[in-house]
Amino acid sequence: MGAVKTKRMPRAVREQQMLDAAVEIFGRRGYMAASMDEIAELAGVSKPLVYLYLNSKEDLFTACIRREAKALVEAVRAGVHTDLPADRQLWDGLQAFFAHTGQHPHAWSVLHLQARTHGEPFAAEVAAMRAEIVAFVTQLIAVAAREAHRAPDLPEHEVAGLAEALVGAAESLAAWANTTEGVSARQAAATLMNFAWAGLGNLMGGRPWTAPPEPQPLT
Amino acid sequence: MGAVKTKRMPRAVREQQMLDAAVEIFGRRGYMAASMDEIAELAGVSKPLVYLYLNSKEDLFTACIRREAKALVEAVRAGVHTDLPADRQLWDGLQAFFAHTGQHPHAWSVLHLQARTHGEPFAAEVAAMRAEIVAFVTQLIAVAAREAHRAPDLPEHEVAGLAEALVGAAESLAAWANTTEGVSARQAAATLMNFAWAGLGNLMGGRPWTAPPEPQPLT
Amino acid sequence: MGAVKTKRMPRAVREQQMLDAAVEIFGRRGYMAASMDEIAELAGVSKPLVYLYLNSKEDLFTACIRREAKALVEAVRAGVHTDLPADRQLWDGLQAFFAHTGQHPHAWSVLHLQARTHGEPFAAEVAAMRAEIVAFVTQLIAVAAREAHRAPDLPEHEVAGLAEALVGAAESLAAWANTTEGVSARQAAATLMNFAWAGLGNLMGGRPWTAPPEPQPLT
Amino acid sequence: MGAVKTKRMPRAVREQQMLDAAVEIFGRRGYMAASMDEIAELAGVSKPLVYLYLNSKEDLFTACIRREAKALVEAVRAGVHTDLPADRQLWDGLQAFFAHTGQHPHAWSVLHLQARTHGEPFAAEVAAMRAEIVAFVTQLIAVAAREAHRAPDLPEHEVAGLAEALVGAAESLAAWANTTEGVSARQAAATLMNFAWAGLGNLMGGRPWTAPPEPQPLT
DNA sequence: TATGAATGAGGGTTCATTCAT
DNA sequence: AATGAATGAACCCTCATTCAT
Numbered sequence: 001m002g003a004v005k006t007k008r009m010p011r012a013v014r015e016q017q018m019l020d021a022a023v024e025i026f027g028r029r030g031y032m033a034a035s036m037d038e039i040a041e042l043a044g045v046s047k048p049l050v051y052l053y054l055n056s057k058e059d060l061f062t063a064c065i066r067r068e069a070k071a072l073v074e075a076v077r078a079g080v081h082t083d084l085p086a087d088r089q090l091w092d093g094l095q096a097f098f099a100h101t102g103q104h105p106h107a108w109s110v111l112h113l114q115a116r117t118h119g120e121p122f123a124a125e126v127a128a129m130r131a132e133i134v135a136f137v138t139q140l141i142a143v144a145a146r147e148a149h150r151a152p153d154l155p156e157h158e159v160a161g162l163a164e165a166l167v168g169a170a171e172s173l174a175a176w177a178n179t180t181e182g183v184s185a186r187q188a189a190a191t192l193m194n195f196a197w198a199g200l201g202n203l204m205g206g207r208p209w210t211a212p213p214e215p216q217p218l219t
Numbered sequence: 220m221g222a223v224k225t226k227r228m229p230r231a232v233r234e235q236q237m238l239d240a241a242v243e244i245f246g247r248r249g250y251m252a253a254s255m256d257e258i259a260e261l262a263g264v265s266k267p268l269v270y271l272y273l274n275s276k277e278d279l280f281t282a283c284i285r286r287e288a289k290a291l292v293e294a295v296r297a298g299v300h301t302d303l304p305a306d307r308q309l310w311d312g313l314q315a316f317f318a319h320t321g322q323h324p325h326a327w328s329v330l331h332l333q334a335r336t337h338g339e340p341f342a343a344e345v346a347a348m349r350a351e352i353v354a355f356v357t358q359l360i361a362v363a364a365r366e367a368h369r370a371p372d373l374p375e376h377e378v379a380g381l382a383e384a385l386v387g388a389a390e391s392l393a394a395w396a397n398t399t400e401g402v403s404a405r406q407a408a409a410t411l412m413n414f415a416w417a418g419l420g421n422l423m424g425g426r427p428w429t430a431p432p433e434p435q436p437l438t
Numbered sequence: 439m440g441a442v443k444t445k446r447m448p449r450a451v452r453e454q455q456m457l458d459a460a461v462e463i464f465g466r467r468g469y470m471a472a473s474m475d476e477i478a479e480l481a482g483v484s485k486p487l488v489y490l491y492l493n494s495k496e497d498l499f500t501a502c503i504r505r506e507a508k509a510l511v512e513a514v515r516a517g518v519h520t521d522l523p524a525d526r527q528l529w530d531g532l533q534a535f536f537a538h539t540g541q542h543p544h545a546w547s548v549l550h551l552q553a554r555t556h557g558e559p560f561a562a563e564v565a566a567m568r569a570e571i572v573a574f575v576t577q578l579i580a581v582a583a584r585e586a587h588r589a590p591d592l593p594e595h596e597v598a599g600l601a602e603a604l605v606g607a608a609e610s611l612a613a614w615a616n617t618t619e620g621v622s623a624r625q626a627a628a629t630l631m632n633f634a635w636a637g638l639g640n641l642m643g644g645r646p647w648t649a650p651p652e653p654q655p656l657t
Numbered sequence: 658m659g660a661v662k663t664k665r666m667p668r669a670v671r672e673q674q675m676l677d678a679a680v681e682i683f684g685r686r687g688y689m690a691a692s693m694d695e696i697a698e699l700a701g702v703s704k705p706l707v708y709l710y711l712n713s714k715e716d717l718f719t720a721c722i723r724r725e726a727k728a729l730v731e732a733v734r735a736g737v738h739t740d741l742p743a744d745r746q747l748w749d750g751l752q753a754f755f756a757h758t759g760q761h762p763h764a765w766s767v768l769h770l771q772a773r774t775h776g777e778p779f780a781a782e783v784a785a786m787r788a789e790i791v792a793f794v795t796q797l798i799a800v801a802a803r804e805a806h807r808a809p810d811l812p813e814h815e816v817a818g819l820a821e822a823l824v825g826a827a828e829s830l831a832a833w834a835n836t837t838e839g840v841s842a843r844q845a846a847a848t849l850m851n852f853a854w855a856g857l858g859n860l861m862g863g864r865p866w867t868a869p870p871e872p873q874p875l876t
Numbered sequence: 877t878a879t880g881a882a883t884g885a886g887g888g889t890t891c892a893t894t895c896a897t
Numbered sequence: 898a899a900t901g902a903a904t905g906a907a908c909c910c911t912c913a914t915t916c917a918t
Binding site: 030031032033088091113114116117118158161162164165166167168169171172173175176183186187188190191192193194195196211212 | 249250251252307310332333335336337377380381383384385386387388390391392395406409410411412413414415430431433
């Protein structure tokens with residue numbers, strides 16, 4: 001199952017093999033439970049070579065996060081055409097997102113679970129990527145509102161909250177789509193678009209929702 | 220900071236002290252990085268006693284998950300009054316959810332991050348709780364639709380997807396609310412209700428969203 | 439050859455056994471070449487127990503240095519009676535010194551070679567002991583001079599240099615006495631007393647030695 | 658700080674660069690802690706070249722010891738003029754010794770500490786050099802005694818002991834002179850000459866020292 | 877003459893777990 | 898009801914050393 005044992009490869013190639021193996025093992029076992037021995041074996045090299053090229057378990061993990069974060073962002077970017085309407089951009093982006101995470105489950109596990117579960121060096125790394133995506137979505141929502149000649153006065157932090165919720169929902173659905181039989185990337189994206197665009201309110205006949213008054217302490 | 224060292228306590232009490240300590244350490248360090256030594260010390264007992272009562276690290280972790288899952292579900296249940304309208308039930312449930320997770324961050328970390336990050340014995344445990352909540356939300360959505368005399372033909376798996384998305388968004392927002400300064404449980408709940416009920420569509424002037432046609436392979 | 443494997447001993451006893459083993463191995467192999475495995479085996483315990491009681495290789499080494507430094511100083515102190523004349527005190531001290539180092543060659547190796555060969559944590563430890571001994575000798579020389587109603591104006595730093603030279607010579611002779619067949623502690627002490635007291639000058643018929651004039655740079 | 662990276666140099670030159678680097682690293686880190694990697698890097702060559710020229714870490718260390726031992730002996734020899742009186746020869750030799758060790762602290766560390774701290778291959782190497790110096794001093798003492806028409810019957814092993822003590826004191830003072838601020842080679846040599854020639858006895862008004870009778874076991 | 881690529885072996889350290897009291 | 902004493906197994910990391918060019 002591991003890489004075929006080929007000897008004497010240039011450093012750049014070997015490094016990618018090591019990262020491939022590391023992403024798989026980190027994704028499967030988790031950061032702490034992953035052993036450098038297993039990673040080296042899967043990469044088809046000896047352990048010292050892994051250390052020679054990637055310094056330490058922490059550095060190796062960081063390198064994995066960086067590579068996979070970059071790959072995910074690029075996959076989403078490649079799926080989006082900025083000259084299309086905002087809703088279409090969101091739809092395309094979501095599809096690309098679900099497709100990529102579905103095709104690289106270990107990488108998604110590394111980004112979504114492992115990196116956030118362990119301390120600051122790693123969480124920051126993935127937080128940067130997430131911020132980038134949230135910013136992208138925030139801007140899409142703003143553009144969409146403008147296109148619809150609506151909500152010129154939508155408060156900014158409200159939009160941020162909505163974007164956060166959308167991205168959060170997408171992240172959760174990624175796990176759902178990857179685990180549940182018969183749910184494709186397209187279906188996951190459609191569900192989320194329906195949820196986000198039409199809202200549940202549509203089901204209720206347009207009756208808008210308003211928060212009940214905050215309970216006051218008895219005087 | 221740990222439990223006061225009192226000798227000769229009944230077993231049930233000691234067990235709760237141990238679980239308290241374990242939840243805190245598991246939540247802070249993660250499952251693998253948590254050491255039985257640290258847990259025993261924080262609980263104010265010797266290590267063999269932990270093993271005598273809770274058998275193994277795995278069993279201890281499982282016990283933590285079970286206790287905290289039950290507590291979370293009960294907290295949400297206690298916040299909801301089933302004789303109120305569906306939207307009010309959802310609103311109350313969300314508030315209870317965000318309040319409880321905010322007040323028990325270690326417990327939420329155990330349920331949301333640690334349990335899912337490590338293999339099958341634990342993921343299943345928390346999946347059961349999640350299924351319970353998703354079912355509750357699914358039924359709420361159905362009730363709401365019926366109350367509004369709408370969507371009599373809404374396909375079931377569509378509703379399930381929406382519920383999944385809603386719960387996922389809530390889980391993501393929990394982290395957001397707990398980390399972001401100045402975001403209270405009430406605000407997080409409001410943001411999510413707006414998102415779910417009004418949808419983004421409202422911003423767009425009611426223009427409904429429809430998926431573009433699936434690309435067909437060339438004949 | 440190692441300690442008899444007796445189970446379940448109180449901590450204090452086990453610690454001494456470990457220090458015994460550690461001193462022997464450190465003395466034989468040197469600090470870096472000594473392996474914790476070998477030390478544990480010689481002590482008749484498992485490695486984790488060594489770490490449980492003594493924390494780390496560095497701490498173990500420090501503990502060895504402290505114990506042996508204290509033992510050596512006490513051995514010398516026990517040999518000296520402060521109510522005897524100064525020369526007799528020096529003679530007795532030297533004998534005790536050579537006897538102790540001869541009987542504990544590994545300990546002497548740890549103090550004289552290993553501790554000084556490795557960085558600051560350790561060198562400082564043994565420097566303190568050495569300073570104590572040098573101070574003792576310095577004072578002895580001063581007392582001897584006073585007893586002889588001589589050298590009331592002997593400059594202090596001169597005395598310090600002499601004491602340093604005497605202690606250095608003693609340390610070197612310790613190795614010589616321990617390695618050379620047929621040289622006892624008594625003989626080593628006698629040689630050094632002759633050297634220090636009578637000086638080589640006696641051999642020369644009392645002709646005192648004076649430094650030639652320092653060469654001046656050409657004007 | 659390392660050698661400038663120049664390609665294609667004759668073997669003899671490269672070897673000296675490697676030995677320079679090795680002496681510095683061995684002196685700074687100690688034999689075991691020194692890594693071939695660091696030595697090669699400081700020498701400005703690749704590791705295989707070090708092995709090609711010097712075979713192994715042991716051989717490299719031996720080569721260092723040999724080169725530096727030779728250099729030290731030659732430095733002392735160059736400082737001594739055999740046609741001068743014995744005390745002047747000793748004085749000049751000591752000055753040369755302290756000057757050389759002060760100027761080459763890493764080399765002195767290799768000879769005095771590292772070589773003796775590690776097993777037989779190396780200790781023998783430096784013991785040979787030391788024996789040469791002790792023999793030189795022994796002969797100087799004998800000559801001085803003859804010049805003074807004294808001590809025709811001085812037992813040989815007594816002289817050897819005195820020489821040993823003198824050399825040992827010199828070695829110890831070398832460390833003292835190199836570490837203590839404001840102690841020059843000249844001062845160190847003067848202190849030692851005073852100690853050796855005049856002796857402490859001079860301070861005592863010529864009162865000779867005699868060993869107290871050896872304690873007899875009770876009959 | 878010179879080096880990039882690669883590894884077997886071993887060392888320090890920690891952990892979950894048990895025994896005997 | 899509770900603990901001090903003890904360990905097998907594994908993990909991260911480093912090093913001296915070689916191969917193929």
